[in-house]
Amino acid sequence: MREAAFAKQNKDKWLKFESVLRNNIQINPDELSALYVEVTDHLSYAQTFYPNSNTAQYLNNLSVLAHQKIYKTKRESRKRFITFYTKEFPLFFAQYHKQLLIAFITFALFAIVGAYSAATDSDFVRLIMGNAYVNMTLENIEKGDPMAVYKKMESMDMFLGITINNIRVALFAFSLGIFLSLGTLYVVMRNAVMLGSFQYFFYDQGLFWESARTIWIHGTIEISVIIIAACAGLVMGNSILFPGTYTRLQSFVRGAKDGLKIVISTIPFFIIAGFLEGFVTRHTEMPDWLAILIIGGSLALIIYYYVIYPIKLKRTHEQQLREL
Numbered sequence: 001m002r003e004a005a006f007a008k009q010n011k012d013k014w015l016k017f018e019s020v021l022r023n024n025i026q027i028n029p030d031e032l033s034a035l036y037v038e039v040t041d042h043l044s045y046a047q048t049f050y051p052n053s054n055t056a057q058y059l060n061n062l063s064v065l066a067h068q069k070i071y072k073t074k075r076e077s078r079k080r081f082i083t084f085y086t087k088e089f090p091l092f093f094a095q096y097h098k099q100l101l102i103a104f105i106t107f108a109l110f111a112i113v114g115a116y117s118a119a120t121d122s123d124f125v126r127l128i129m130g131n132a133y134v135n136m137t138l139e140n141i142e143k144g145d146p147m148a149v150y151k152k153m154e155s156m157d158m159f160l161g162i163t164i165n166n167i168r169v170a171l172f173a174f175s176l177g178i179f180l181s182l183g184t185l186y187v188v189m190r191n192a193v194m195l196g197s198f199q200y201f202f203y204d205q206g207l208f209w210e211s212a213r214t215i216w217i218h219g220t221i222e223i224s225v226i227i228i229a230a231c232a233g234l235v236m237g238n239s240i241l242f243p244g245t246y247t248r249l250q251s252f253v254r255g256a257k258d259g260l261k262i263v264i265s266t267i268p269f270f271i272i273a274g275f276l277e278g279f280v281t282r283h284t285e286m287p288d289w290l291a292i293l294i295i296g297g298s299l300a301l302i303i304y305y306y307v308i309y310p311i312k313l314k315r316t317h318e319q320q321l322r323e324l
Contacts, residue, residue: 001245003050009245010042014062021065034092036066041254045246089265091317094310096235096262103230106185107192107223114196118204125201128194134201146207147214147284150277159278166222166270170229174236174263181237188230195223213291214284218277220298225266225273228306232262269302 001009017035019025043059050056117124126134140148153161169191176183202211239255240248280294 001049003046003053003055006046006050006245007055014039014042014059017066018062021062034088036063039063039066041246041250044250048247085265085268087313089261090305090310091313092258093262093265093306094314096231096258097307097310099234099238100228100231100306103184103188103227103234106188107227107230110189110192111196111199114193114198115200116196117193118197118200125197128197129201137201141205141207145284146202146205146210147281150214150284151282153278155278155282157278159274162218162277163271163274166225166273167267169226170232170263170266170270173226173229174232174259177233177235177237177259178240179237180241181234184230184233184237187233188227191223191226195219210284213288213295214281216295217281217291217298218273220295221269221276221302222273224299224302224306225269228266229263232259235259235262272298 017039020035039059040063043056043063046053046056046059114128118128137146137149140146145151150158169187173184173187176187199208199211199215202208236252236255236259239251239258243251246254276294276298
């Protein structure tokens with residue numbers, strides 16, 4: 001990219017940032033830090049492709065000014081953990097809703113494929129779930145307790161085991177994004193096909209509602225967050241495929257950092273999902289209204305935090321910038 005095109009593309013952002021710094025406008029220190037990181041990335045790009053240019057000199061001066069302001073005003077807060085989840089991450093995540101939508105559509109499509117395959121091939125469920133699991137479930141159905149699998153382990157052991165396993169799956173989905181996003185899509189496909197065939201299996205046994213009301217008590221958050229982890233993998237993979245104005249290495253480093261931040265955001269939700277599966281799902285005797293309340297509340301929490309709230313914060317942030 002030519003220097004003039006690079007400057008034209010980013011000029012408005014630089015001027016707004018400079019206005020914040022020189023006019024001593026008070027903004028959140030963490031937000032200022034994020035802007036500083038972006039400017040220094042542009043500086044690195046300019047020094048690589050336009051050394052000794054006016055653009056490189058301007059960005060260098062701007063980054064120095066920003067550095068001074070950040071380390072003059074920024075104070076470490078005991079609430080840093082809270083502000084990450086309540087402000088910093090949602091605003092950051094708004095830019096990656098496209099990747100989230102791709103992950104969701106891919107999961108939904110292959111869940112349908114899994115259900116259809118189970119409906120047309122009687123051996124498909126055994127191929128996916130394994131003979132031991134299918135036979136055990138059939139025995140539980142005959143005993144009149146089809147969801148007994150969720151009662152076999154002690155609550156705490158199940159909570160810890162499920163939480164650790166789910167985090168492992170999320171990290172796996174993210175890390176395989178390094179293979180140009182294809183590895184992440186494979187993890188999504190595998191889990192979606194498993195879920196679709198598993199759900200059809202209970203439908204075929206005449207237990208669709210009983211299985212759904214039980215499985216989705218913890219599965220609503222669990223599956224949603226796996227999709228979000230897949231979004232993180234796509235962010236990293238796409239950074240390699242589409243570097244934009246950065247070098248491919250620079251783009252990959254940025255994509256890997258952003259993807260890891262997304263994965264970190266999911267940890268509390270995996271803990272919630274593990275708690276529900278370990279301590280709540282086993283109570284299959286609970287009334288339908290309570291199960292529906294838990295499922296609906298879980299879905300509302302995920303949609304609000306990862307979709308609605310980031311959009312609201314982004315609009316507020318854009319409005320503040322326009323007022324500068």
